[in-house]
Amino acid sequence: MQAKLAENVRYDNAWDGENEHTRALLEIEDKVRWLATWTIHHANHLRESRDGLKVGGHQASCASITTIMTALYMHELRAQDRVAVKPHASPVLHAIQYLLGNQTKEKLAGFRAFGGAQSYPSRTKDGSMIDFSTGSVGLGAAVTNFAALTQDYLRHKDIISSEEDPGRMIALVGDAELDEGNIYEALLDTWKHDIRNVWWIIDYNRQSLDGPVNEDLFRIIGRFFRAVGWNVITVKYGKLQRAAFAKPGGSSLRRWINSCPNDIYSALTFQGAAAWRKKIREDQPDNAALLELIENYGDDDLQKLMTNLGGHCMETLIEAFASVPDDKPTTFVCYTVKGYGLPLQGHKDNHAGLMNSQQFAEFQKSCDVPEGDEWSHFAGLKGDLEEIKQIIEDASLVSDGAGHKHARKVVLPEELPFTETDKASTQETFGRILNDLAKAGGDLADRIVTTSPDVTVSTNLGGWVNHQGLFGRERKDDAFRANKVPSMQKWDRHPKGQHVELGIAENNLFLNLAALGLAGSLFGERLLPIGTLYDPFISRGLDALNYACYQDARFMLVATPSGITLAPEGGAHQSISTPLIGMGQPGLTSFEPAFADEVPVIMGWSFAHMQDEDEGGSVYLRLSTRQLDQPNRTLDDKTKDDIVRGGYWLVPPASGTSKIIVFSGAIAPEALKAFDDLKAKIPDIGLLSVTSTDRLYNEWQDLERARLIGSDGGKTAHIEDLLKPLASDARIVTVIDGHPAALAWVGGVRGHAVAPLGINSFGQCGDLIDLFDHYRISDHWISKAAERFDRKILD
Template identity: 70%
Template structure:
């Protein structure tokens, strides 16, 4: 047998202390509510799988066992501990428990529960955008829901230190309800390290330590590693291992031996006995510890049902132990609660190693219904099967501190966006222009936009052109910290002064953390009622490293600007490891994220101005700018309002096509010089050739496709998308050459809009070192390749 715990337990502290702050009558009431929550969550899943008609024959699913292990913990939190300003990320597989609690609060309808996992019903995993106001953080991709609470706490600190939150109100606790198997996810530890550097406060993680995962048992020694790691990054660690009944038994003759057996019981043995029941418990314990008369006598005091109840009385299922654990938090430092639980607690599935995706069958549910004193037709009733009157239960639930009846999602003031401060120079890159615009914004006084911009970057602040902004506005930190290089008069272009007034949050080299930080900052208007304009920068190829967290941020409608630079093989000498290929298609395919790839500085300024408005628009979203370090000659022009509108719509004719045009070149981003040079050479023999500047393949493609789907429904007659209007001047047999410093598929679809022949040029293999001249020639995106592509039809 292997020891399960060597750390102090909260249960032991309870035994030596008073009963706690919760009166016995309230404990009894919470016990009744917990029973109802367990029933409703189990019934919601059963109804979806066994009662609601199936039209496609596919299993609906749900996680009855994963729900049952959380009911005590979630009941204690929602009906007693949490306050309105607290924010909660619920582990994905406890979604039915969450929905059941909100049903009791009156914030969820019976119809939504009846349609759990159906179209328009309660979602399989909590979703801010689909479940509505009740969800603070979407969860689903395991580990991310836990980690985002750390960055939400950092966001709250950022706002607090700038006096942007109500004075006198206690900070909200950012609470994560976490499955123990989620701790296998690497992003958990990246987040813990990065937020430790920022000394975050007011974070609680409650670990559902049921020691079972999808495919097997959790390692018996995991609790030790969990405790050590969290203590190493400054967290309070509180273990909730045994409940009141077990502690009472431990105090009796034979109790020390019983506790020793429990401490040494392997996880798989414990789980198997939990499924088998009282007789199996007795046989196993006495067989493992023969000749202990006191232990034999102690076990003899319990019949099989009572012994089973005793042996499953872990701390995470003892309301008294749980509440006293939450009360035992000594300070505002981050705190983790390791709550020992039984997967499937109180159901026929408890303890079985196959219970993760298992469902109670109809006979098992009938027995469970009888166990809960629920009659047919009473399954959704508020108080059916409980030992207390419905009005008393309703009064208790209505008085829960968390249940204040107010909307969970806050509203923030819309900020006026000034004109972007762009000044043309002869030659510049889009990355450089972006940095200069931010630098000029940072210099503005009494500018709401500038004061609410917060930048962040995974250790590439300078190389992504954020240095100027940081020099002006400083790094954010809870305490003042001078730049020692400047203090010692050591020459440096960077001024790294850290203070509570700073507006840049520096991160380590972890792209998951970047996107989780952007997610939290980008929800500040909804979580805390204060508008921020988060801007995150990273190298373009490393979007893929944080793609799960980027998708997670967009899924819950966080609002931010991600600037990815340098992009493509134009970062020539760096080689394939730092060159990006598929990112244009990521930008096109990611919901909630509008991507742009401008060529010129005035386009960057136009797009940034539009983006700051888009971040605030209820129907808006986040923005992705794919920028380059490639120097490009800047056009000397004053953009008309019409051209600006076309730039943000996705494209415009840099050189208008002639009448009945038979040929056009469409380029994107860094390929402007090569496309312009090809156009100039070709226009000698092909007057009227068009040159199309594509600033957003994303906006062009998705608007066109949305309109096409509308047309399939017989609607939108006579309406044209922007790309259809742009290509309208071309002859029906015109040829298109498209060129992008990325995968050619990102622009190849242009030929499908009006049926034009297309020669798509781009990069569809790993890059390599070289200068841009050699690389463009090798990957056939240089001027000569563009010209050759136009002659394919000659």
Template identity: 55%
Template sequence: MVEDAPVDGIKGDHCLNFLLLAQFYPIQTPKGSKRKDFPPSQAYAVPMTTIAPVQELKAQRLRLLRELERKVLWLSAWTIHNANHLRPNRDGLKVGGHQASCASLATVMTALYFSVLKPEDRVAVKPHASPVFHAIQYLFGHQTQEKLEHFRGLGGAQSYPSRTKDVDDVDFSTGSVGLGVAMTLFSSLVQDYVRLKELGDGKRPTGRMVALVGDAELDEGNIFEALLEGWKHDVRNLWWVIDYNRQSLDGVVNDRLFGRIGEMFELVGWRVVTLKYGMLLEAAFTQPDGEHLRQWIDDCPNSLYSALVFKGGAGWREALTRDLNQYPGIRRILDQHDDEALHRLMTNLAGNDMQAVLDAFEGVEGDQPTCFIAYTIKGQGLPFAGHKDNHSGLMTLDQMAGFKKGMAIADGLEWDKFAGLKATPAELQQFLAEAPFNAEGRRRTEAPVVAIPAALPKPNDKESSTQAGFGKILNAIAAEDSELSKRIVTTSPDVTVSTNLGAWVNRRGLWAHTEAEDVFRELKVVSAQLWRKTPRGQHIELGIAENNLFIQLAAMGLSHQLFGARLLPIGTLYDPFIARGLDALNYACYQDARFMIVATPSGVTLSPEGGAHQSIHTPLIGIGQPGLLSYEPAYVDELAVLMRHGLQYMQLDKGGSVYLRLSTRSLPQPQRTLTPGQESDIVAGGYWYAPPEPGSDVAIVAMGAVTPEAIAAHENVARDFVGAGLLVLTSPDRLHADWLSAQRNRGRTAGLVDRSAAPVERLLAPLSRDARLVTVLDGHPLALSWLGSVRGQRVVPLGIEAFGQSGDIPDLYRAYKLDAAAIVDAVARSIA
């Protein structure tokens, strides 16, 4: 079990050594050390009489933390058990949960939340330890029994911590393993960005960004991409606590790989703290021949150690007798311990030893990023501890009955906060109320909305691409001394210049902790780009890793709730490479982070680059991704309207993030002054470039860079089909969402609903019911072919369904049926 071994379970000299340990302070961390193991058995020779008051308080804290550790383990296990065995199961599916994964982190999380963490700290919880987190929040009073009873049910505590769906104080949503870990790193950079610019209230202390990491999570490549980026940007105030329980979903973690983990962290400038052995084992190592026991455990393969944990005391005795019986001191240790005590000794790893955990956390000073490697046992204190199949294992009814008895929980008191504990409810409640982490109650911050001007500056070029227009709009904002210009922060994965952010960076600078001049400028080497690094800079330059981009955007897009300072993040990348970071993009949106993605160039319109750099299905990503509103403007004046709307939308309570799919194709710009009604139509998703005659049977629907081909085709078609219309869409995503919303409303009780038409219904209303729609875009045709469902009109969709290739625009548009001739032919076929 989690509770400490009673002294009467240890015999002879072992008991004497154990008692001697309690007479001294635990070892302290030397300042400036790069790596340190924390063996609690080492001590300063300071008599207890000189430090009695302090030590008494420490002993009191340790006692209460061990009590709460038991309760956290119980509540997490019971929550899962209730969901799987006691709550009615209507569909026959296993509800799941991870009792073993919870048990391995119960000690660490108890120590952190009830003693170590402060209100300004932010934590990403290991996904499979979600029930432990919910149990801790329940003890704090931030979670309810009802939601624990409905764990993994509708409206209950979530399977994995969720910022948007859980009622308790979740800092970072986790679930897709590895991403929450990286999120803490990029959040640390954002915290420093806000602090150095004094964008917050100026009173907020600098917090630690803490990730609780499953050892198998380290197989995720995005973690190492983030580590490199953190090293480049001198990341600080970052703790990663690795739950080294040596087991993954399907088996046991490879010893060979994990032996290098500490070295990898040290290579990128981290301090590594290893918590390996608890107090009982450290005491045993001081006995005669104890060094051989330490060496045996050090050399023991993960798979063998885990198997012996499951077998228990008899298994340990057999293995140690077989391998170490030649040493008298080992025989003596075996004689001193019965099977139960021997099992307790051999499973006394530091990550499950409260004193060792506290020593490690409290021994670290300074802001150097720190990796704690906490040796733990998966399922510690549970009947299937150590078994390689225990990852998703659940205690049976009989096993739970035995566990419940061992925890001294009476029937009917399973959800009681303090049942079965030796400490009184009053002292436990007082201890919880005084926990530093909980000192300010809810810790989610707020920040005022940044005012957006009535119009953004619009370039007046007669011919331009939307990508070039984006750069000029942002450059004009950069030239202003406004709150908007101060709050925008840009980032890009090594494509800053090629996505037209260069002018912004020249004006606003690269962000870094310390000043660094552009060497080319200092040496008077002519360059269009000024790469001056400064704490005042407003662009964070990333390496080529799209996962890092989206997690960085997620961290910046939550700054108002994490650090009390609102940022307006804009990230740029090549449109086809959204797919490379799609998991991280989904993760960012799931947290309701607010940012703007400018993806450019897009489609086969990027003709010379070939198929690997040409995007096909990204419009479908824009439509399908929750929390992300996508647009694809054809012209720069549309882009200016949409950027303004996006900067506002990012700050709305019911808003979200924005995706702009842009092009490098330079188009003749319409010489027009948009009316408020036209601007509203652009934001709503589309407008009639050439309105149809009422009852027209033909319309061409176009989007983005292929609009000139649609215009040319329309001029041809209009000669044969008088009154044919040309509809230019800016957002099939917005149109589709509003249409579905209107459809759902119409299914409700009459008289209580808004029966007004959706924007797409109003757009298509002038056409006859039998009208033919020829849709065309530089992307997958499915993005527009749904329009036929709105009024039952026939659609002939044109778009890209195969990988692109190198060529110029005329050749590729002709080859992929995007040119004017293909559009005219599609109209003819639709009428036939």
């Protein structure tokens, strides 16, 4: 079908008949619906329940998208395509993968059980059959846009072949997911980058968890997608409806369907043929042709007609997919019925509803699946079994080539470039290292890609971007330079550029990092993405950050400036809880260096960690703009190792010491001054610099859990070794420009009392002297805490 899709297209071709291939696809669709529904039923009604909890699943949400997914996986997909499946369609995806030989009966029988098929698609737990995890609604759809941007980035640099057809990044989206604001942030930002080869297929069943959606939603959807340059294809009517529309009274039926509110249509779907007849007679009492038309259908046929929406018509879907005219992003608004083919269909409470045993027995009978053959691949199938098997075999070959890819490791230098200075900040040092890498070139520099939500310059990426350029599909020179207007920034945009500039949307930053960090797995070529943002705004995109880590995407997050050291900026730009986020976020290792020479050591370890397939992950650097006097030293191998393990003695204590100061990050000058003040009174005092509260804490906790089962191998954690010189009754003062709980746990390692200093309320404007005094983290208060901290106070 040829379609002009610059404007909205309502898919409305007349059906031209079935063929053997289509009939076989319809049989497979029925089998997929059965397997998905049975998997949920088995988990809730037949599998032993040891804790009495409802297992759950979404039989209705699965039924609404079964036709779409069968058409996609069994007919449309190619090996280079990647798919994000809406969370509540997980059982459908597992059923399809089971037919394709990628999923096991044991995993299906263990759906939502420990070690079984996951409740929502998970690329880390379900394996290489899953391209994108989609547990958090809205994010799975949006990440496909950034995956397309990543593919463009790789192709324009000839890292992957630009001669071969690109893959389509496809999202299967529930209509209620379009309520999520991150969807529209992603559409806007990726529109700026002119992304290509993206499909969003919307399961427009017009029901969310709490009830039907607004009947005008489809108009708003179409307008928004068209506004950002997408093709919009509305797949509303199935072949039976289109055939009925061609009969006398058919145009009236079509108008009635179009004007019927979503909630009424859903209710009639649930009630059945008698309700359809009654409602149409009430609405159109004088329309003889329409009334005669519906009287010509028996009850079963009328119910089939009224539920034969485009998203449940295999022929209509296949033709709609074939109608896409170009590589511009395309959305399909596929009208469906929630719970299609089940006793629950159309009911507003069906979102988390489950068929009872009697209902399911009737459903099983209608599917012709004998008892004992529920997990059979072919029980209940009719028609040409050889054609069915051939379709599944062909689709299996596609899926075999679409699994997770293996990418080579990027070659790293023995040491990252570093220039010593008397005074520096960790943020400034980070920028200089990247700038020096850009000038030196090489494999590492070639595979680094940076991205930032409109804070490129203020996070010290300016030098890198000046040298490497902004990424864009088309070349666009900096107008200021072209017109000889002096500027420190050279904003040349071109296909070889290595910085992806985003708008002010932290969700997009983390989704972009997720996609770039999965480049090796998705496309077979590794990138080392670095994203920068202001530290306090991690919280604004935290859901997307968690999502990126759950994917096991690999990236470096540089969050700067941080803490109340951003003194005049005030509380809105001062981070407090981010050290705790760094400690608590799985898949993300956090660091907070104090001195410039620690930064290249940590970054070097991070680039290797990002490429460790088994033990690696992403990295978060909490940096500061505060200029510190730098220690006059050359780091030895032992100190470098301690830095990446999480901490080292800046001044080691004497054995049996009674007090130590433990600090992290840019509060170093206050800790040093307090240490100097206390040294005369407490000669054996020590000063411990913590570069990673995360690594110290989690290594210790992992060992503690191993000790519970006697599997620690006699090992000790780094923090245990660091604190070994302390007397059993020693006192520890901890201080951090962040929440004090980030270091307060140190006392629990060997049973020492702790005086934790830090920030546990919103920041405010001021200079460092006033703020450090107000929040009791100045050298005066560190010294006071050390002097006053006594067992009697605790008693």
